[in-house]
Amino acid sequence: MARMTMIEAVRSAMDVSMGRDEDVVVFGEDVGYFGGVFRATQGLQAKYGKTRCFDAPINESGILGTAIGMAAHGLKPCVEIQFADYMYPAYDQITQEAARIRYRSNGDFTCPIVVRMPTGGGIFGGQTHSQSPEALFTHVCGLKVVVPSNPYDAKGLLIAAIEDPDPVMFLEPKRLYNGPFDGHHEKPVTPWSRHDLGEVPEGHYTIPIGKAEIRRSGGAVTVVAYGTMVHVALAAAEETGIDAEVIDLRSLLPLDLDTIVQSVKKTGRCVVVHEATLTSGFGAEVVSLVQEHCFYSLEAPVVRVTGWDTPYPHAQEWDYFPGPARVGRALKEVMEG
Amino acid sequence: MTEVPHLSLHVPEPAVRPGGEPDFSNVKIAKAGSVPRPPVDAAPEDIRDLAYSIIRVLNRDGEAVGPWAGLLSDEELLTGLRSMMKLRAFDARMLMAQRQGKTSFYMQHLGEEAVASAFRKALQKGDMNFPTYRQAGLLIADDYPMVEMMNQIYSNEADPLRGRQLPIMYSSKAHGFFTISGNLATQYVQAVGWAMASAIKKDTKIAAAWIGDGSTAESDFHSALVFASTYKAPVILNIVNNQWAISTFQGIARGGSGTFAARGLGFGIPALRVDGNDYLAVYAVAKWAAERARRNLGPTLIEYVTYRVGAHSTSDDPSAYRPKTESEAWPLGDPVLRLKKHLIVRGVWSEERHTQAEAEILDEVIQAQKQAESHGTLHAGGKPSVRDIFEGVYAEMPAHIRRQRQKAGY
Numbered sequence: 113m114a115r116m117t118m119i120e121a122v123r124s125a126m127d128v129s130m131g132r133d134e135d136v137v138v139f140g141e142d143v144g145y146f147g148g149v150f151r152a153t154q155g156l157q158a159k160y161g162k163t164r165c166f167d168a169p170i171n172e173s174g175i176l177g178t179a180i181g182m183a184a185h186g187l188k189p190c191v192e193i194q195f196a197d198y199m200y201p202a203y204d205q206i207t208q209e210a211a212r213i214r215y216r217s218n219g220d221f222t223c224p225i226v227v228r229m230p231t232g233g234g235i236f237g238g239q240t241h242s243q244s245p246e247a248l249f250t251h252v253c254g255l256k257v258v259v260p261s262n263p264y265d266a267k268g269l270l271i272a273a274i275e276d277p278d279p280v281m282f283l284e285p286k287r288l289y290n291g292p293f294d295g296h297h298e299k300p301v302t303p304w305s306r307h308d309l310g311e312v313p314e315g316h317y318t319i320p321i322g323k324a325e326i327r328r329s330g331g332a333v334t335v336v337a338y339g340t341m342v343h344v345a346l347a348a349a350e351e352t353g354i355d356a357e358v359i360d361l362r363s364l365l366p367l368d369l370d371t372i373v374q375s376v377k378k379t380g381r382c383v384v385v386h387e388a389t390l391t392s393g394f395g396a397e398v399v400s401l402v403q404e405h406c407f408y409s410l411e412a413p414v415v416r417v418t419g420w421d422t423p424y425p426h427a428q429e430w431d432y433f434p435g436p437a438r439v440g441r442a443l444k445e446v447m448e449g
Numbered sequence: 450m451t452e453v454p455h456l457s458l459h460v461p462e463p464a465v466r467p468g469g470e471p472d473f474s475n476v477k478i479a480k481a482g483s484v485p486r487p488p489v490d491a492a493p494e495d496i497r498d499l500a501y502s503i504i505r506v507l508n509r510d511g512e513a514v515g516p517w518a519g520l521l522s523d524e525e526l527l528t529g530l531r532s533m534m535k536l537r538a539f540d541a542r543m544l545m546a547q548r549q550g551k552t553s554f555y556m557q558h559l560g561e562e563a564v565a566s567a568f569r570k571a572l573q574k575g576d577m578n579f580p581t582y583r584q585a586g587l588l589i590a591d592d593y594p595m596v597e598m599m600n601q602i603y604s605n606e607a608d609p610l611r612g613r614q615l616p617i618m619y620s621s622k623a624h625g626f627f628t629i630s631g632n633l634a635t636q637y638v639q640a641v642g643w644a645m646a647s648a649i650k651k652d653t654k655i656a657a658a659w660i661g662d663g664s665t666a667e668s669d670f671h672s673a674l675v676f677a678s679t680y681k682a683p684v685i686l687n688i689v690n691n692q693w694a695i696s697t698f699q700g701i702a703r704g705g706s707g708t709f710a711a712r713g714l715g716f717g718i719p720a721l722r723v724d725g726n727d728y729l730a731v732y733a734v735a736k737w738a739a740e741r742a743r744r745n746l747g748p749t750l751i752e753y754v755t756y757r758v759g760a761h762s763t764s765d766d767p768s769a770y771r772p773k774t775e776s777e778a779w780p781l782g783d784p785v786l787r788l789k790k791h792l793i794v795r796g797v798w799s800e801e802r803h804t805q806a807e808a809e810i811l812d813e814v815i816q817a818q819k820q821a822e823s824h825g826t827l828h829a830g831g832k833p834s835v836r837d838i839f840e841g842v843y844a845e846m847p848a849h850i851r852r853q854r855q856k857a858g859y
Contacts (some may be wrong), residue, residue: 164649169679171672178638180639181656182643184639185577217628
C-alpha cells in the first residue's frame with residue numbers, strides 16, 4: 113500500500129495497465145513529454161516510449177476518432193480530454209461511433225476505449241473549465257460512465273475501465289485531485305495522505321463498474337451522490353446531525369439501482385445531489401427511478417440539490433457550487449416533509 | 450471620408466441547372482499517359498503538380514499508355530471487368546427490389562464502379578478500409594458473398610447485422626471493410642487511427658479512408674489530415690469526387706479554386722488526382738499509395754474524379770437540381786465500357802463474350818437474390834428477432850436493458 117493523491121492513483125492505474133498489456137496506449141493534448149496539464153500521465157512516456165504515450169494535436173474529434181480506429185485494430189486506447197468542457201468537438205465520435213460500433217456491426221468490431229476527462233468546478237475555471245457533462249453521456253446507449261470520488265476507487269475503476277470491452281467515459285472530479293474537498297472552500301482541504309481512501313495498493317486491482325458504495329450508513333434519509341458531492345454530502349450529514357445514508361454511485365451507467373432502492377425503502381426519504389445543472393441532469397433519472405421503485409416507501413418528496421441552470425460563473429463560483437449549506441438545508445427540508 | 454463599396458457574399462453556383470445544356474468545360478482533362486509517375490519516396494513538394502492534373506492510362510482508343518500503365522495482367526483486368534459488371538447488375542436488381550418494397554432504401558454506384566473495384570485489388574488481405582456508403586465495390590471485388598449483402602439490405606432473418614442497420618451499411622472485418630456509420634466523415638479519422646495502431650504494433654497492414662467530395666467540408670476530414678501528416682500514418686486518404694453531394698455541387702465544399710487533392714499539400718501529404726473512371730489508372734495510383742504506406746513513407750491523398758450518374762439514394766431525384774443529360778456529357782465516360790473496350794483492343798475480349806458475361810452475371814445475381822429472399826425481405830418472411838434490439842449494445846447486457854427487454858415481452 114502507498115499513500116496516493118487522486119492524480120497519482122489515476123497515473124498508477126495507467127502505469128499498471130500499460131505494464132501488463134502492451135496494447136494499452138495513452139495519448140491526448142500535452143499528455144506525452146510534459147505528462148498532462150494535471151500531470152496524470154507524468155513519466156509514462158519516459159517509461160513506455162513515445163509510441164505508447166504521446167502528445168496529440170489539439171483536436172478532440174481527432175483524438176476520439178483515432179482512438180476508435182486503434183481499438184478496431186486491437187489496441188486499448190486510454191485517451192485524455194484535457195477538460196470535460198473540451199469534449200464537445202468529439203461528441204459525434206463518442207455518441208454515434210464509439211457507443212454504437214459493437215451494436216451496428218453485431219460485434220464484428222468493438223470499441224474498448226477509455227476517455228478520461230477532468231470534470232466539475234471549484235477551481236475558478238469559469239464556464240469552460242468547470243462543467244459536468246455526465247448526463248450527456250448517460251443519455252447515450254452503449255457508453256459506460258464512471259465518476260470516482262477518491263484515489264482508491266479511481267485506480268480500481270480506471271483499471272476496470274481500461275480492461276472493459278466497451279467504451280467508458282471516465283470523469284475525474286478535478287477538485288478531488290488533491291484531497292476530499294467537502295465544499296468548505298474557505299478552509300484548506302485535507303490531503304489524501306490523511307484519508308483512508310488515500311491508501312492505494314501499488315499493484316493491480318479492479319473495482320467493478322456498476323457497483324455503488326455506501327459511504328455513511330444511516331436510517332433517516334438517503335443521499336445519492338457521486339464525485340465531489342459525496343464529500344459535500346458527508347459534510348452536510350455531519351454538520352446537520354441528520355442520520356443520513358450517503359451512497360456514492362461511482363458508476364452512473366450502468367447504475368447500481370439495487371443499492372439505491374434498498375436504502376430508500378429503508379429511510380423513506382431521498383436527496384439527490386450533483387454539481388451539474390438541474391434540468392435533465394442525471395438527478396432527474398435517479399428521481400424517476402426512485403419514484404418508480406420506492407413510491408410506497410416515500411415519506412416526503414424527493415429533492416435535488418444541483419448547480420443552477422446557468423453557465424458556470426467565475427467570480428460567483430461558491431454561490432453556484434452546491435455546497436454543504438445547501439445540501440444541509442435540503443436534508444432538513446426532506447426530514448420535515 | 451472615402452466611400453467604401455458595400456460587401457457582397459459570394460455563393461457558388463454550378464455551371465448549369467435543369468433545363469440548361471450540360472457544361473463540363475471547367476473539368477480540365479489531361480491527356481492519357483501525360484502525367485509522370487514519380488518514385489514512391491518522392492518529396493511531396495516535388496510532386497505538387499499531381500494534385501492539379503488528372504492521371505489517366507486509357508486513351509480514347511482504348512489503349513493503355515504512359516508511365517502508369519502496364520501493371521495488370523489480362524487475367525486481372527478480366528476479373529476487374531467482371532467485378533464492375535457484377536456491381537452494376539447487383540445495383541440494378543437491388544434498386545428494383547427497393548421499388549418493389551422489399552427494402553426501405555438503396556444506394557447505387559452507377560458510373561463510379563471502377564473506383565472501389567480497382568482500389569481493392571491494390572490492397573492486401575488484412576488491410577482495412579473505412580468506407581462510405583458508396584464503396585460496395587470493395588466487397589464485390591473481394592468476393593464477399595452477394596447473398597450476405599442482400600440479407601443485410603433486406604434486414605431479413607439471415608442479416609449478419611440482425612436488422613439493426615440501414616440497408617447497405619455493411620460490416621466485414623474478414624474482408625477489410627469497417628462497419629459503415631451512415632453519418633459523414635467520422636470514418637476518415639478512424640482510418641488514420643487504425644493505421645497508427647498498425648505502426649504502433651509494428652504490423653505490416655495499412656488502412657484506407659474513404660470520403661466523398663461534399664463531406665471533405667466536415668471537420669473530421671481536416672482532423673484526419675492533421676493526424677495522418679503528424680504521425681505519418683500508413684493510410685491512403687481517398688476522396689471520391691463524383692461532382693454531387695445529394696443536390697449540392699462540389700463547388701460548395703471546395704470553393705472556386707484549387708482541387709480536393711490539393712487539400713493535402715498544406716499538410717505536406719503527397720496528393721494525386723486520378724481519372725476515377727479508368728480502372729487501370731485507379732489501380733496504378735492506389736498501388737503507388739499502398740506501397741508508400743507499406744514502406745512507412747506515410748499517407749497519400751488521392752482524389753478520384755468521377756461522376757455520380759444515378760441519384761444520391763432511392764430518396765433523391767437529381768432531375769430537380771441538374772440537367773437530365775448531364776451524365777451523358779461527362780467527359781470521362783463509363784468505366785465499364787472503357788475497360789471493355791481496352792480488353793477488346795488487347796485482344797482478350799469481344800462483344801459476344803461481353804454479352805454472354807452479362808447474362809451469366811445477371812443469373813448469378815438473381816440466384817443470390819432468390820437465396821436471400823428465402824430468408825425474407827423487409828416486410829415479408831423471416832425477420833430478425835425483437836430480442837436482437839436489446840442484444841449487443843454492450844458485451845454484457847446491463848440490468849436496465851434486460852428489464853426493458855422483458856417489458857417488450859422477450
